[in-house]
Amino acid sequence: MENSKNIFNEKPKSSLAKALDIISTMVSKPSGFIGLTILVFHISLALTSPWFAPYDYKAINPSLMLNAPSSEFWFGTDSLGRDVFTRTILGGRTALTITFFGSIIALLWGGLLGIFCGLVGGRIDDIVMRIVDAFLSIPWILAMLLIVSLLGTTTEVLIPALGFFYGKGIVRVARAATHDVIAKDFIVSAKARGHSNLSIIWNEILPNVRDAILVEGAMRWSWMLLGFSSLSFLGFGVSPPTPDWGLMISNARGLMSFAWWAVIAPIVGLSSLIIGINLTADAFAKALGIDRSTKAPV
């Protein structure tokens, strides 16, 4: 009795309460808990590290070259005598910032274009999807390398370029999700009421496809981070002496036979962040009832 009463009296939950619900579902499983913990740790580290970094990240000191880890230099020093610990805790800041804003751009344009194509269909949909397909078939790395080598590796280039190239996959997901709801009665009735396309997208479709797009966006974030670090690793990302994990790994790689610490520290930093985002995205998808494991990385 009490249960049935509850159902009728229940007020619609506020969005804050819903978000708390999702987070508590996410942390109820060990993988989600670990993922979210790692992610929160990395974000807080990125926000606070400049205030407690023990040394100057760009201070070159030839007399301290390739020192093994000690109580003075926790993670040792690199080939230019810079403190690896300092550079490692600072090394995620650029990557996190650029990929975070890149993901938001990717979500916005990919999601909106996908919903639009799913809604209008017909000729416009065909043309847009062909172009998206064509972009999907060009390896991202070739396109990104070409752009940064001709336009430079500044943040103003990297954020929109990454946002564009990782958004094209979201177009497909958003379009498919829109197709799933488009035939439902509430869309038909909104059309019958004479609502404009824009109002239908905003009020009827968006709330129903939001989950699928957000999950996709979370996943893109980890792929974008991987892509960005690969660019840095190849020497097409941030420019030295900015501390960045991809760049640090690439610089320390040549000397790793006797200075393994200089390459292991950034490897642990980058790997843990990417695994953290992945586990969080998976737990997020599961909490929203979406199964991601059947999808390919497009």
Add this chain to the structure above:
Amino acid sequence: MFFLIFKRFVLGLITLFIVSLITFIGVEILPGDACTSYLEREAFGEALAACVKRLGLDVPAYERYLSWAFNVIQGDFGYSLSGQMQINEVLGPRVKNSLVLASAAIIIGIPLALILGIITALWRDRMPDIIISTVAIFSMTIPEFISATLLILIVAIWLEWLPGIVIVPTDVTFFELLPNIILPVIAIAMIMTAHMARMVRSSVIQVMASDYIQMAILKGVPYWKMVFKHVLPNALLPAINVVALTIAWLLGGVVVTEVVFNYPGLGRLVIESISNRDLPVVQALGIILASIYVSINFIADLLTLMLNPRLKTLQTRK
């Protein structure tokens, strides 16, 4: 069904046509043309004029696109800027080396992924699944350059079992290449296997939950007979397309892996040509890699159609 295959084929061709436009326009609208960006500071006077003349940059863009596209259809990509060589000659050995690498990874990766995927699905949420799935998550999320670097550090430097980087000329023979490719193949196969195993797992789990499998269990079909005759044929079919996408996606990752191992394949050529600003080669690579992607997807579509009797009748009626 024939119509459907034909339609897919035409769609693939249209995609490639758009790709050729994108690469051409992309190179065209980005600042600097092939000559100024290649010659950099020496881009003036006679050198520039000669280069412009040689690449035909003095004719309008659409004419250049048409003659370029026409030559590409005939398999002629023109001349590379840096080596003064025909791009075909540059590409030939690189394509061969990359094919060796990719096919070795695929030959190891696909059967392994099937076995691991099936094991994890059948022992779902028990020890084998938990262990394999955890390892899979690690190997598929960690960037290629990290797993490759770690492989070199552990296997080549600490254990000294295998050579760490590949030091061979580009036109090396197959048997000389073989011992050198073990580590790169492991690095690539690791990621590929993890992705595919995960997809096989969820596909098998889905089929196991279906009505006809419940029926088979109730009928008393022996467990392994049920797995091989009823579950796998149905579970592996949808996996084909996803496997194709994974292979195609790896084309990007292979670039990084080849750089880490100094492997003379297409991937390293991508980096070299972009560092040299050799735009004709970049264009050629864009088209070639996109064609590989499109053809892999086309083959996957064909396989799915041929292996699925239901789809045949369904689609022709439509």
